[in-house]
Amino acid sequence: VTDQSPERFVSRRMRTSRPARLGKYGPWLRGPNIISFAGGLPDPAFFDAVGLREAYDHVLDTMPERALQYARGEGEPELREQAARVLTEARFPTAPQELVITSGSQQGISLIGTALIDPGDVVLVESPTYMAAVRAFGLAGARLVPVETDLDGIRPDDLETKIIRHRPKLIYLIPTFQNPTGITVPAARRSQIAAVLERHDVLLVEDDPYSELRFHGEPLPPLAADPRLQDKSIMLSTLSKVVAPGLRIGWLRVPAGLRPTFVAAKQTTDFHTSAIDQLAAAAYMDRRMRDPRRLDPVRDAYRNRSDAMIDTLEKLMPAGTRMTHPEGGMFVWVGLPDQLDSDLLLDHAVECGVTFLPGSGFYAEDPVRSNLRLSFCTYPVGTIEEGVRRLAAAVERAAG
Numbered sequence: 001v002t003d004q005s006p007e008r009f010v011s012r013r014m015r016t017s018r019p020a021r022l023g024k025y026g027p028w029l030r031g032p033n034i035i036s037f038a039g040g041l042p043d044p045a046f047f048d049a050v051g052l053r054e055a056y057d058h059v060l061d062t063m064p065e066r067a068l069q070y071a072r073g074e075g076e077p078e079l080r081e082q083a084a085r086v087l088t089e090a091r092f093p094t095a096p097q098e099l100v101i102t103s104g105s106q107q108g109i110s111l112i113g114t115a116l117i118d119p120g121d122v123v124l125v126e127s128p129t130y131m132a133a134v135r136a137f138g139l140a141g142a143r144l145v146p147v148e149t150d151l152d153g154i155r156p157d158d159l160e161t162k163i164i165r166h167r168p169k170l171i172y173l174i175p176t177f178q179n180p181t182g183i184t185v186p187a188a189r190r191s192q193i194a195a196v197l198e199r200h201d202v203l204l205v206e207d208d209p210y211s212e213l214r215f216h217g218e219p220l221p222p223l224a225a226d227p228r229l230q231d232k233s234i235m236l237s238t239l240s241k242v243v244a245p246g247l248r249i250g251w252l253r254v255p256a257g258l259r260p261t262f263v264a265a266k267q268t269t270d271f272h273t274s275a276i277d278q279l280a281a282a283a284y285m286d287r288r289m290r291d292p293r294r295l296d297p298v299r300d301a302y303r304n305r306s307d308a309m310i311d312t313l314e315k316l317m318p319a320g321t322r323m324t325h326p327e328g329g330m331f332v333w334v335g336l337p338d339q340l341d342s343d344l345l346l347d348h349a350v351e352c353g354v355t356f357l358p359g360s361g362f363y364a365e366d367p368v369r370s371n372l373r374l375s376f377c378t379y380p381v382g383t384i385e386e387g388v389r390r391l392a393a394a395v396e397r398a399a400g
């Protein structure tokens with residue numbers, strides 16, 4: 001009997017791919033009786049529908065023929081100009097022609113896979129790391145190799161060891177308010193990492209969706225901006241966490257020699273990111289995003305929520321629980337006492353009315369099962385405290 005299932009038509013490289021599960025329940029389990037710390041969803045209270053409507057109106061009133069027509073692969077000049085301004089203000093001097101607009105940074109990651117990865121190429125990653133990137137590089141045929149990570153990010157000594165042993169093509173890092181840990185690589189460690197990458201000629205891919213959401217401490221320039229990494233770094237940015245993820249607007253900063261390859265990969269994927277969305281995003285950035293204090297209400301809210309989450313965790317979780325203290329972004333990474341398995345804890349948590357993402361889903365290799373990720377960005381302080389109380393109750397059940 002021959003196999004008649006439609007699955008026989010699936011390509012070899014997609015055969016093990018399934019829609020992201022993100023634990024048994026995922027970020028989508030929500031409801032009146034569930035407090036979800038699972039998803040990295042911006043608080044919709046901060047979505048600026050009025051400002052965005054004004055931007056779309058402006059575009060449709062003044063340039064409908066451009067907004068509704070096919071457009072160029074690298075992106076609209078107005079949006080690249082705004083994006084270049086943002087990167088330059090973040091201390092990464094950038095000209096518009098250095099950028100390629102993408103449909104969110106996830107597409108940027110996927111384009112890196114298409115443009116740069118041959119089957120068998122090694123990609124180094126943090127441990128833990130952002131798994132949607134691991135999956136995208138994996139689809140392109142990459143072999144993912146984790147680098148040992150401590151509270152300051154990847155360890156330069158292990159980085160060098162792994163580079164010598166595996167000869168990677170590139171390293172994928174989230175140096176600022178990392179997903180899932182919330183960790184930020186300090187300036188001194190950034191410099192050490194840059195020195196190792198320069199010495200061994202490894203391309204850096206810096207994914208930076210969160211740096212504008214800093215609520216403690218002083219901003220750092222991107223690692224990719226280190227002069228030693230000129231022509232050896234790619235930077236990914238997005239409007240998802242600072243305007244709205246539904247927009248699907250991001251950009252890639254790539255060395256000049258790689259730009260034609262990336263534009264070709266982008267054109268092959270979808271010709272270009274929606275022209276009307278690009279032009280509206282540019283108008284929005286021009287009109288509403290020039291004030292450096294514009295994100296202060298979001299930062300204030302996320303600071304209060306993060307502080308409340310950490311305080312309540314410290315008060316209620318069992319002895320031996322560790323957690324990161326993020327200076328920005330959306331996530332706290334919690335290490336439970338070793339005997340607790342966060343995948344098993346999740347069932348108890350759902351019964352108690354709270355969800356999170358188990359840590360095991362964030363490792364390219366050797367998952368640590370006692371870790372878990374909590375997102376503090378979606379709820380007000382009172383709800384966060386109640387959610388942590390429920391989590392502590394679930395831990396008590398799981399331990400008992």
Ligand SMILES: Cc1ncc(COP(=O)(O)O)c(C=O)c1O
Pocket residue numbers: 040103104105106107130174179207209237238239240245249250
């Ligand atoms: C580290 C990281 N990279 C990329 C993305 C994807 O963002 P986008 O909405 O821009 O595709 C996310 C979203 O959570 C993320 O955390």
